[in-house]
Amino acid sequence: MENEPDHENVEQSLCAKMSEEELNKSFNLEASLSKFSYIDLDKELEFKNDLIDDKEFDIPQVDTPPTLESILNETDDEDESFVLEDPTLLNIDTIDSHSYDTSSVASSDSGDRTNLKRKKKLPDSFSLHGSVMRHSLLKGISAQIVSAADKVDAGLPTAIAVSSLIAVGTSHGLALIFGKDQNQALRLCLGSTSVGGQYGAISALSINNDCSRLLCGFAKGQITMWDLASGKLLRSITDAHPPGTAILHIKFTDDPTLAICNDSGGSVFELTFKRVMGVRTCESRCLFSGSKGEVCCIEPLHSKPELKDHPITQFSLLAMASLTKILVIGLKPSLKVWMTFPYGRMDPSSVPLLAWHFVAVQNYVNPMLAFCRGDVVHFLLVKRDESGAIHVTKQKHLHLYYDLINFTWINSRTVVLLDSVEKLHVIDRQTQEELETVEISEVQLVYNSSHFKSLATGGNVSQALALVGEKACYQSISSYGGQIFYLGTKSVYVMMLRSWRERVDHLLKQDCLTEALALAWSFHEGKAKAVVGLSGDASKRKAIVADRMVEILFHYADRALKKCPDQGKIQVMEQHFQDMVPVIVDYCLLLQRKDLLFSQMYDKLSENSVAKGVFLECLEPYILSDKLVGITPQVMKDLIVHFQDKKLMENVEALIVHMDITSLDIQQVVLMCWENRLYDAMIYVYNRGMNEFISPMEKLFRVIAPPLNAGKTLTDEQVVMGNKLLVYISCCLAGRAYPLGDIPEDLVPLVKNQVFEFLIRLHSAEASPEEEIYPYIRTLLHFDTREFLNVLALTFEDFKNDKQAVEYQQRIVDILLKVMVENSDFTPSQVGCLFTFLARQLAKPDNTLFVNRTLFDQVLEFLCSPDDDSRHSERQQVLLELLQAGGIVQFEESRLIRMAEKAEFYQICEFMYEREHQYDKIIDCYLRDPLREEEVFNYIHNILSIPGHSAEEKQSVWQKAMDHIEELVSLKPCKAAELVATHFSGHIEMVIKKLQNQVLLFKFLRSLLDPREGIHINQELLQISPCITEQFIELLCQFNPTQVIETLQVLECYRLEETIQITQKYQLHEVTAYLLEKKGDSHGAFLIMLERLQSKLQEITHQGENTKEDPSLKDVEDTMVETIALCQRNSHNLNQQQREALWFPLLEAMMAPQKLSSSAIPHLHSEALKSLTMQVLNSMAAFIALPSILQRILQ
Template sequence: MAVGLVICIGTSHGLILVFEPTQALKCCLGSTQHGEQFGAVSALALNPDCARLLAGFAKGQICLFDLTSSKLLQTISDAHTPFTAVLHLKWTDYPGVAVISDSGGSVFELSVKRTMGLNSNESRCIFSGSRGEVCTIEPLLMSQFRATPSVETVILAMATISKVIVVSLRPQLKVLFSHPLKASPATLPLLAWQFVVIQMSDGTRVIDPVLAFGRERSIYFYQVTHGSQEELQFVALQKMSLPYIVQGLAWLNTRTLALMDARERLHVVDVKTQEELERLDLAPLGLVYASPQFKAIATGGNVSKAMALAGERACYHSMVSCGSQVLLLGTKSFQVVTVRSWVDRLDHLVRTGHTQEALQLALDIYQDKAQAIVGLKHRKEKRQQLVQDKINELLSQYLDSALDSVPERGNLTALTQHYTQLVPLCVRVAVGAGLRDVLFGRIWETFSEDAISKGIFLEALEPYILNDQLAEISPSISQCLLSHQEASGRLQAAEACIVHLSVPSLDLHQAMTLCWAHGLYDAIFYIYTRGMGDFVTPLEELVTELRGALDGGQPLQDGQVTLGNKILVYVSCCLAGRAYPHGEISPEQLKQVKHEIFKSLTCLHSKNAQPTEPSFPLLRTLLRFDTREFLNVLALAFEEEEFTSELGMQQRQRVVDILIQVMVNDKEFGPPQLGSLFTFIARQMSKQQDAIAINRQLFDQVLCHLTSSDTESYRDERQTALLELLQGGGMAHYDPEYLLKRAREAEFYRVCEYVYEERGELEKIVECYLEDKMRRHQVFTYIRTVLSSSQFTDLHAQKIQEQFVKHIKTLLEIDNSRVASLLLTVTQLSPLLLSITDQLRGDTDSLFSLLHALFTYRWTHTSPGGRGVDPSDGPLTSELQEEYIDLMCTVQPTQVYAYLKGAEGYRLEQTLEICKKHKQQESTAFLLERAGDVKGAFDILLAILKARVDDLLVKVKSEEKDITNTLGHVQAQVVKLVRVCQLGSAQLEESSRRELWFPLLDVLLATQPTLASHQHAAHEMRQMVGHVVNSMMTHISLPAILERVMQDPGYCDGNFAQIKHLLKGMVERYVYEETLYATVVRILAGEQLCYLTQQHTQARSPLVVHSPSCTLCHSSYHPSSRAIVHSCGHSYHTHCGGESATCVMCTGGGQREVATEEPQSTEQAPQSAAGLDKTQLEGIRRVRVQGSGGSRLQFLEDLSAPRKGDAATPTSPIRSSGSLSGGQNIWLSQNFALKLTPPTLDFSD
């Protein structure tokens, strides 16, 4: 099928039906004779003006028709691969040029011309199917976008089974882009071009072609744009992953795709959001598939299996995109799928009674949120105007229909429900579409007549007022809104609406009355500052109200606390240049506002002050309300640039003086408030030296308040303030001893640390860290820093060492691992180890903690290659390690065995005595084993086994149910004994080996009668016996084992079933070892054969020699010369370059000049080694040396072409050596014969 100004449909009989857009049959091209000769129509293509039609047939012919006259112009049979079906025909923008794809997977360019009244054609191959079979093609048609298409560049996209390739046909054939496609072999690739408006990162918008391609469940989108130097670039936009298999792809518009899945369902998908908009079932259509053409049935089926498999569901020509329509060709019907225009969609919703959905869709279209919109191609302003007019029309219709269906007046519930559905929608649509005249015109007039609808309308306005979409409304409506909110008790909502409405929209009298009556302080600030430009009056009036509450002597109520907090925030905003409750102060008012607020705060008396009014009423009131927060407000204000100038510093000093005057001598302010004041002053003094001037007495008062033990709250803050004061130059005002005394009493250890550091008493800083519970762990870092830094003297280091030894127990309690790290890594502390251990010998726990940390640190921080070194090289001696083991036997006896297994460096004899002293049996056995006394270790472990077996038997006799742990202990001990027996058996005769194995076996066999009544224990014990017997078989003869087993009373008096498991295990072990041995022998023999075969093959390979002379001495070869030839092409005398396995020229060994020597008739034969003669040595050398040779075809080509100089090729090992005949043209001589079969090498020796 081909679609343009006409619709062309090819039939299986070779006919082509041409229809008008009105579905009237225009003509029928071809005939049944054509059908019999050419086969079914397999591809159709209309040129851009729809004047010519190219038709491809299943047997490979191509026909060109003139649609204006319905005549056949040309029949082309040699334009593509013979005996292949035509799968695709596509016209390009280049006049008379089309592209062909056939079932062989090849792509051809076809040029159709008419010269001197004669039709001609010419084709060229663009892509060969031997490099990958092309399944579909799609040229980029600029004519779809431009009125006058550019023919300078012709771009073609091709999709093979495994990748997508984009090439340019004009001005030259060139590959532009490729992308792999990995999917099921039963799926076909898909291609589609579309011009899309793309928003760039810099905000500009461009219209570029976008290629959509995919396969199976993935669709990729790439933008084609001009890059550097005007070269085309493909930029990845996005990838779409789908839950279904796609077999058809078409663009509906720049934002919408039509996808057909394998179940013949059409999915309309929004590209940007990847949201599925609609889905249609096309099964009744009976879609036409082109699988016979992809299988080339008409030409004998000469296609690959991959093409035949993928073409099972090929329907490229049955789903064709034309504009915003997708045409679908089926065996039962022909259908057109299109997206309705935006107006049709709205009208359809209205006609079907979905007016609310129509209004919502119209609003989405206006806000550019709707998807798959067709029919709006104007600029944004014009587009919005058209949609706005439509929304106005829909609103009018909706209001008329809704008012006609209003419930009866008496039914309040039904009325409320009706208006709740109606009114908010109208408000939302009117506000969203910018129809304010309609909103406050007809809509307000319609709903204000009824009290219920009026209230719902006013409440519907609130969210749009709060998000500033309705900042300007009629004062009459705002008056109704505030009245409604007050009547319904929604005062917070009223305040929120006031501060978001413009002041001209308010009835100021009503608003101020409401605010003062209900304490809407944010609204009061807003109206004064925004409406009147007065920032001082609301502050003074509200502070006066707050002062009255504070003077009442009663605890403040929640509303009064809220008032005080809002005043503090208001002052902070004004001094920082921000408007309250939101926004920014205009730059013209900024300085004036800051000056007025600051002046008001520091004013001695307020306006119309009473005689009893105290000084500085505003500042005093705010200090009384919340001293700490108000001082924080001042601290933030002092960060502004107005307070950093010389005049600003004077203002800052004045504020501090006022604060001291107001608070220090006033009984209203207690220690917490004074502490906050002095903290504030200390921080201000620390920020800039000499910025704040206060007398010495006040310094002492500051220190007393900051270190007062009466105020436990804000301790860290007070300590930080004092520390900042000292760091800012305050140390000069204090006596260090008095300061340290006060700091220690207040537990200000950071202050103490600072003072000690200033005085150079570093050793006392260690005590500060130890006494500070929050920073105790930092003492280790401090000690390491002091001892490793070059800025501290040896005296400092000595004092730190003394403190370290003095407080060693405390340090161990804090973190013994870090103590060990310091002792082993800091050179100044390592010599103290012995004195520390001597000091701790009276405290077993502390000494063990230290030694445990030391040896653990050494084990975890020693590299694997460093283990096993002499421990006497470091501070940890063998004596210390043995003392540690001795303590471990007392403190942690269960850990001794595990430690001895992993540790190194201890002396066996001394450690063995320690373990014997503390009766550590397992540890003693382990040490005996290491010392070589296997029998002694065995005896101890066997005694342990007997004890555990006795414990098991006791529990079995007492009929205890849970014996799992006891069995586990027995099994573990058996495993240890088996390991010891295996270790000792390697060094003993069989008679001695029996003394190890048989006692173990006897212990296990002796349990059989007792355990017979306990099925689980008897089974587990038989398993252990079997394990021991299997392990013995390698070291003890089978008859001896059987004899020992049969002599046991538990087996000799029983039947065969009791020993069946033993015999079976022994046989299985024998079979296993026999099979293992045979397998190993076979593998080794096979590997040896493969290796020798490989070496023999390489030795027989020919070599290419590039020069007839020695590359080192440059003399010609003599018939009796011995030369070395490498696969890189270099050759030289053996006496020049030696017999190295690598080429001396390639490795740089041939750079020196070698004196020319006359070849000798005889050469010294190499001295034979190990009794081998020269031939045998030569054969062995050939086998050992490896090399890489080129192909024989390349070898012959090299021989036929003369060389100029030596080729520099990678170094390779020697491949051949022998005698070479002399002569300048030895390699080109006619008498030169290749001896490709060298003598067989004898490897028997």
Template sequence: MREVLFGRVTSLLESEPAGVPLLLDGLLPHISAGRLTAPPPLVMQRLVTHLEQQGRLQVGRQGQQGRLQTLEECLVRVDIPSLDINQVLPMCWRRGLYDVIVRIHTVGMGDYVSPLLEMLSRLSALLADGAPLMDGQAQLGNKLLVYISSCLAGRGYPSGQIPSERVHEVKLAVLSALTAVHSKNAADTERPYPHLRTLLTFDTREFLNVLSLSFEEDVFCSELGMRHRQRIVDILLTLMVDKEEYSASQVGSLFTFIARQMALPNSTVSVSRDLFDKVVDHLTVPGDTAHHEERQQALAELISTGVLQHYDTERLAQLAEAAKFYRICELLFEGRGEFDRAAGCMLRHGSGRSSVHRFVAERAAAERTAPVAPPRDAASIALCYLQDLLDIDLDRTAALFTSCLSRHLEEAVQRLDSSPEQRYRFLGAILQQSSSMVLPGSVYGQYLTLMCQLEPDRVTQFISEQDTFDDDNYLKICRSAGHREGEAHLLERSGDTAAALQTLIDGLSDAERTSVPAARLVSRLSAAIRLCQRSAGRLPDEHRRRGWFTLLERAVAFQQSDLDAALVKGLVPMVVGSMIGHVPLPEVMRRLLKEPAYSGGQLGQLRPLLADLLRTCEYERVLYDSARRITQADTWHGHVQKRHVQSRGYGAPGRCHVCGRRPDLQAGQMLAFRCGHFCHTACAPQTESGQERRCALCHGRDAQRPGRGPESTEDSGQRSGDSGGGGREPAAPAVVRAGPTAITGPSLTDLVLAGR
């Protein structure tokens, strides 16, 4: 099949201009998928030329697979003998196909160093310009790091494995190339260790990560390998310490890498402590705002490795605080048990402010289980930084004091005396958080006092919702604050309705003498009207009328005042409309016409009020008519039901239900019971004088049941299944003569009424 495809088919297609491109396009998916790995060199030459000429270095989607197929993917899957090296290598260097270049050198030539050096040279030239690298240029550096990591780990690149007999040789060769003092054909101005400088400049952190992974290989674990480690560390220190070309973050990454190497088991890497001290001083330069977060992160990583344990923590904290490394200060203070200072540092750096509440709660939980409390406990921290905690999150601060620090709640409230608004909001959040717990009475008292000052409209609602505080104390607070509505509400709740009404009236009188806002005045008048309506049945007529007429006088006075006309012009109609039903209408009109504002005889002044009165009267007339019809209908329905019950008759008995004999004149009268049973007078059980006779059948059956006395006869009618009455009343008798129609005892209507 191979000979047919690359022999006869190829020769036939060469005669057609479009034949060869069609064949090459058809081969491309199979080569990219690895199904065709050894095509003839001539075919690969034409394929490379075809793709390069058309600029199709990256082919689009093929079929439904949606997979990008590139020329590089084809070349790395083809056997090296199928490639024209002289054609492919120059093209790959031009196009940046570095995977193909590395594969040709390593697999085809067994050379692992030449591609490394050439790629390092190109990367160095790109970095020398100082301009940011483009995506394609950065790809060169990334592939270099992966290639170095693969070689030092004994793996092939881009795939496969290094021959086992060459693994050690390749590792040493690559390591030697990287640590070379000068490059091949170096200029006189070239600085030492150019390859390491290039990689450090490209990406310090990632290159050090590559070295860290490589140091775990066997080649670096022997005695010779340990010396290689130390040499590389010394070179890196020489290149980066005290050099302005590297940032604080890069230097910090270096010392973090060294610290981790020193912390490894059986590590022989050693570095002078003076160098670490120098790095700490370099990272914590006061006033240097450049790369602030990077320098702080580098110092944090150094501390986490433990290499700075010899350093005086107090001095380190001073340096960190001078550099505004508050995250570092937080770690140091928390490690030393100075939790108050740690909390202060958390509040000073942005990321820590959101977690300070959790920190205090954790300290409170730890103190509850600790045998001895630390010098500054959670309560001291929360009280010291209370203002900051409230500024961060009011609700979380309230939850902190109600759940963890409830014993210090009153002290926290006292610390906010200088800011009534904030103290009021804090107390409100406390009450909202503590719906299931009882707080000290002073908390409720202070909150109500501040509410009277800051939100007086909420006082009445708050008082009505609270039942855990003494009303007498609430009353004192409302009186001292001059809050008439709250005082009246408490007086009404205590049962002193007259005093409550007088309090609201006095509040209206005060409003006439002081500059009370019109909206507040309308609110007070509305509260007084509602109180008069609620207390209509509890006050004497004289007190009730006096209260209504006083409200009417105040409404007329307010309407004639200089207050906002839009708010007060409807006060008089509102009061008059509310009075109807409680005060006779003629008295209302007479009292109203005595007022100077309405006694001038001008119909225009009275017309709106009279219209309102007529509408109110018509509305109440409709209400009265509806109530009358409903009452009459209900009364008639009850009468019909009662008449139906009382008109029910009893049929003449055929036999006595006790003895079974037929009724006759010799046997005397017959007794009829509401349960439906009949019996002779002689057959009925005898009772004491003044007691009503009972049915012998039902009464005897009840007496035989356990737990039921002879008086339990209320359901005897349900148990008399042999009767036709089926009644549920007690079995009281009605006397019936022996004849079928003669009745000498009480009427059935009387019997029914007596049984109810």
């Protein structure tokens, strides 16, 4: 017997819960077949042709990539890989070498981790799918089972098998045969209680394909065969397998002379029935020995008559499940192993399950084996290739959050699972969606535990098999013709799929109208699961379901009106209808029944004013998304009035521009739009309702022109109108409808011509005598010059092949020049916009425009005019844009530069010098421009460092920067230092010589040498000579003496002797002491500090009494603290005598003033000096012995 799985690892695997995930609800799968009986494979194929995703369904055999789910749920506790196992586990002497095909299951699982425990909870499915299963108690059979137990001592039911008849085995050895008609009459009672006493309970049953024979397996190992027509005992087999073991399974194959049995020893035997000379015999052959691994579940492949010629059927396939693996073998033409599949680790108490079914994949019908042990169901597709070999392809797994004890196919797309707490789960196989959960504990299901423990023969079974038997119910569940039968201790229940109509009606009975409509719609669209009773033809299916949905909608509308709250706030009524009316609108539109929606439904709901309002508001999103066109005139009118009444004018406008308004009163709608400032809607109504494109422009111009011509500021509303006018003109000239869509193609040329003719009119229709020429173009230029010219630029793009349009283009340009150049009303920016626009047009390779060059010279004079100092930046920016747009070709460059320099247009100068590669001159442009002078550093750096410039160009820039170095340092010392360090590091002394101003030199050297200035300069690469550093120190002593010590602490390159001389020159005694100490002359440093202290003490003795905060006293304290610190730092490295030479003079210096008379030193100073002296004593005590200190004091 094979090793059992490791229990600890099984528990770990069971505890690996997968997080809840949303299932894919949009997988478009055609409904299941219309019959309760066995699947009609011709129809199945027809449905599958268009509706099955072959790539998803049929996973490739080799190199399947891991799914995202498998990657996310990968754990370190990896199970065994999917490999073929040793065929010697089967009791077969000669096995064909082809048994282990390389493309079988093993090679198909390269990427997916099949054995990981991935738990997921499915969403509540009732609202999605309704009640999928109908379950009924078979009262007649149930009553007769109870009666037989009481009256003839038949015992309790133990096994069930179903075909055209229903066979129930009992614990006292009887087989009760019932009809499947309405009466459920007892047809036969096979066997006797006396035989039952000898053989034990019936432990397994099997009916052959034509329902003519019944095989009964018994708890003590015997097997009987009965004729179901006559009730005769045909065979009694006692030697088919080793004695002392119970029959766990007995199964007919499709060959009526061949059956398979499985005993509690874990062995599997083939039974061959023969009849020679009228004598019935049975030959037994062991297929699998329980000594090599116990088999506890077997399942031969059965095929219906319509599949008798299928190429797989000739192999008579048999699936077997041991406690560690699945095996698929062929019984014919010779015994052959086609596949083994190990489970890996799992709960040893879980029940192995097997189930076959024919399915259509890629337009071919082939058998699929489902197998499971625990909470993962595997699907294997079995095919035969042209060479005659069988290939097994692994399909998508089904990962569950519960352990299974039964798996049943109800059709090729729907499976019914029973978990270990007796809950049924109806699953759509392809989407793995749970359709329904049903509690069946009321069945009181019969378990086969006693037979797995072989109690009738003394219980001589393995512990592993007995553990599996605790949940085994193989013989209590039987399926046939789309029905599943469950055997209870006192009853038999049958379950089947409800028809689509029954599922909808079931929801209606529970007053779930919204859910019923949703379910019906899923039937209509072919997206529902487990569908029964609908035609495969899509048009027929939709027609049938649509009729039923219309009936439900009428019922729904009636209920909405009847259940409306009679009293209470209006908000309550609105909420009621907002919950219900949208459903009616949605489904009428989904069903494309606008006739129904706008007639009967609208009339019905209009009985209630609140319902009518909600109805009209429901139409809004459909209209705005252009999903609803062709609204009836009455509804359209009511819709606009409703939103008007609610003051939702923006909504009205949004609706109008999406509606066909030809059936409305156009003038009334235009008036309403104008009064409510719905300009988009007004333009739309003019365009669509009257094919009138000029009138909207005239109305808008009449509002915005007067204030613009008078130089007044526009109101916000007028600005909105002007912007809409510009966009409208742009749309018309581009052939687009406003605010959305396109102008009909036959109208596009007409509209363009009309708009151009309108714009270039010399005067408006109602012109006053003082009106200037070209009022419309003038108004648009005043409103927004740049945007109007952009509109024209876009329009000109389409004028390449249109001769008339080109003439319009020249005409408009001439008018623009006449209006703007001959008029002083326009700003430099506006004029510049015009010439920038012209420059771009003239620069095009296919340009046909003519513009007098002298006009550009006039513009140059205008923009560079020195008379006008205002708008300097604006004028320069305008000229720059003009040059960048290609206008440079219109000017004489030398004159342009002269005028730019005169006008101080340094950006223009830069632009021109850049063209001539005169980069050194650009430095002057930056330095003279107050707004951009600090950018000069980046400019110099870029020229000197970025590739692309010649050596001569770089040298000229370098020299220019050197010539202006003093100016650069004055501008930004730190930036200048950074520039010098990067590009002038070898010429620092030259730079210093150029800096005659000592303050500038100090700022420059500080930025260059002091790392605290924030400039990241590598001092090693800079290689500064000590004399430069010492020059900086001397400048520091002059301009910032208080910072000398702090700076010396961070400086690196200076000489001590020379620096000491500098500090002595400027009498910075503390700095000198610091340098002497750094040099190693601690005594010399001490003497300087002591001298400083004594001089400050003398100052105290010669001044009058003052406050405690006297500056001189504070100076004494600071100097003393620094001196103490000096002594402390150096005492560690001195001997006793040298220490005393430091500390005793310090002590004497502090005590000396106190020896004077009390009149010489004020009282407050005396007390302070005593305190300071104590500080000295406390500090020196750590370095000088106390007796020595006392002796010195006494002396």
